[in-house]
Amino acid sequence: MNSFLPVLIMLIFSILFAVLTIGLSNIIGKKSYEPGKLKPFECGVEPTGEPHIRFDIKFYLVAIFFLLFDIEALFLFPWAVIYRWLGLFGFIEMFTFIVVLVVGLLYIWKKGGLIWE
Amino acid sequence: MLFWIIAEIIKILVVFTGLLLAAAYLTLLERKVAARIQNRLGPREAGWHGILQPIADGIKLFFKEDIMPSGANKALFILGPMIAVIPALTTFSVIPFGAPITIFGHAVPLQITDVNIGILLILAFTSLGVYGVVLGGWASNGKYSLLGGIRTAAQMVSYEISLVLSIVGIIMIAGALSLAHIVGEQSHIWFIVYQPVGFVIYLIASTAEMNRVPFDLGEAEGELVAGFHTEYSSMEFAFYFIGEYAQIVVNSAIITTLFLGGWQGPFLPPVIWFLIKVSLVILIYLWFRWTYPRLRYDELMSFGWKFLLPLSLANIVVTGFVMLFIR
Numbered sequence: 001m002n003s004f005l006p007v008l009i010m011l012i013f014s015i016l017f018a019v020l021t022i023g024l025s026n027i028i029g030k031k032s033y034e035p036g037k038l039k040p041f042e043c044g045v046e047p048t049g050e051p052h053i054r055f056d057i058k059f060y061l062v063a064i065f066f067l068l069f070d071i072e073a074l075f076l077f078p079w080a081v082i083y084r085w086l087g088l089f090g091f092i093e094m095f096t097f098i099v100v101l102v103v104g105l106l107y108i109w110k111k112g113g114l115i116w117e
Numbered sequence: 118m119l120f121w122i123i124a125e126i127i128k129i130l131v132v133f134t135g136l137l138l139a140a141a142y143l144t145l146l147e148r149k150v151a152a153r154i155q156n157r158l159g160p161r162e163a164g165w166h167g168i169l170q171p172i173a174d175g176i177k178l179f180f181k182e183d184i185m186p187s188g189a190n191k192a193l194f195i196l197g198p199m200i201a202v203i204p205a206l207t208t209f210s211v212i213p214f215g216a217p218i219t220i221f222g223h224a225v226p227l228q229i230t231d232v233n234i235g236i237l238l239i240l241a242f243t244s245l246g247v248y249g250v251v252l253g254g255w256a257s258n259g260k261y262s263l264l265g266g267i268r269t270a271a272q273m274v275s276y277e278i279s280l281v282l283s284i285v286g287i288i289m290i291a292g293a294l295s296l297a298h299i300v301g302e303q304s305h306i307w308f309i310v311y312q313p314v315g316f317v318i319y320l321i322a323s324t325a326e327m328n329r330v331p332f333d334l335g336e337a338e339g340e341l342v343a344g345f346h347t348e349y350s351s352m353e354f355a356f357y358f359i360g361e362y363a364q365i366v367v368n369s370a371i372i373t374t375l376f377l378g379g380w381q382g383p384f385l386p387p388v389i390w391f392l393i394k395v396s397l398v399i400l401i402y403l404w405f406r407w408t409y410p411r412l413r414y415d416e417l418m419s420f421g422w423k424f425l426l427p428l429s430l431a432n433i434v435v436t437g438f439v440m441l442f443i444r
Contacts, residue, residue: 006125006129006229006230010209011203014133014203017133017137022198025183025352029182038185039187040187040260040262042259042260047259053264055264062271062274066277069426073285080285080433083289094437098434102427109422109423
């Protein structure tokens, strides 16, 4: 049998659990409508300005760095699985790859991409 | 064939209920541990020493009013807490929790399924958790929620890289991605002996992944009220906590499987060994939470990028070097 089938069953179980519990709670729970209650929380004061405020460009940079490094990390996995049988060749190849990665990290570092104020 | 289906369904049901119960009772354990660390007694009213407290909490939250703030994105607002729970529960399907047993002449592995890319599947599912936080924070239509959600997302993706890289050493030694195979390789010596640095990196990075103290910047009570779940109430609020505690159980099980020899151990039955090891790792996480103060956000980011990431890369190179030249 396909070994991924149980993962799918488990996923369906989890989704059913999540949907049913939240749905039932929504139906059963008491309801009372009062406009003040529905305001976004701002310490009891009337909300001021746009709720979707602008945020720092730094968060965007982190997302880009994450994409770069996560994909590079993924390249290490197939190599790691067969590393036992690769010998010196595999070590030198991947050492070069990691050095390139580190140079990239150092470049980001020196350019100030990792500074938070 | 029929036997296989029945065995799978039984295993899934047992693991599913076990995981949910464990997540529920972890809230009680956390309160008890916190109380003991702070020289208090903790919850004692509901049942013997508060043994019914999680059930009381669950019933209370279930019957509470479900408040959705005006201007919230309805679909995403509900989807957020669901995504926080679903991957955490699904991940456990590839973790082996005992030695294979024989029932009616059929060998039944005590693992829901042995997928040949087990580790990749775990990483894929655990990294989905970030969506729960981001969607919840974004859809709430509140400033605190948005700030908490964005901060948490940046933190989770930063530590995810170190988390992924800390496992590479294990795979190099084991030579496979299947978790059953990795446990089998540890029959003589646990991988924590070969990979102590990887273990420490995984422990720290997974704490950051779960947004637990000292890395709980996304819900820093002092400044962001409750971060991304400020606007949540009722069962949706409870789901963020089920997700967090299920995630703790799952991460402890992953650490047990990868570094602490899985279910292997002398004298006691394998399942008991697995439960003992998982409980000990859970206690480490709880101990972290009630011992360390919260980091500042710039410290958190520079620790992740400037220390943990180079360290995990160095760990891979050193592991490769030792495997090749020293053995």
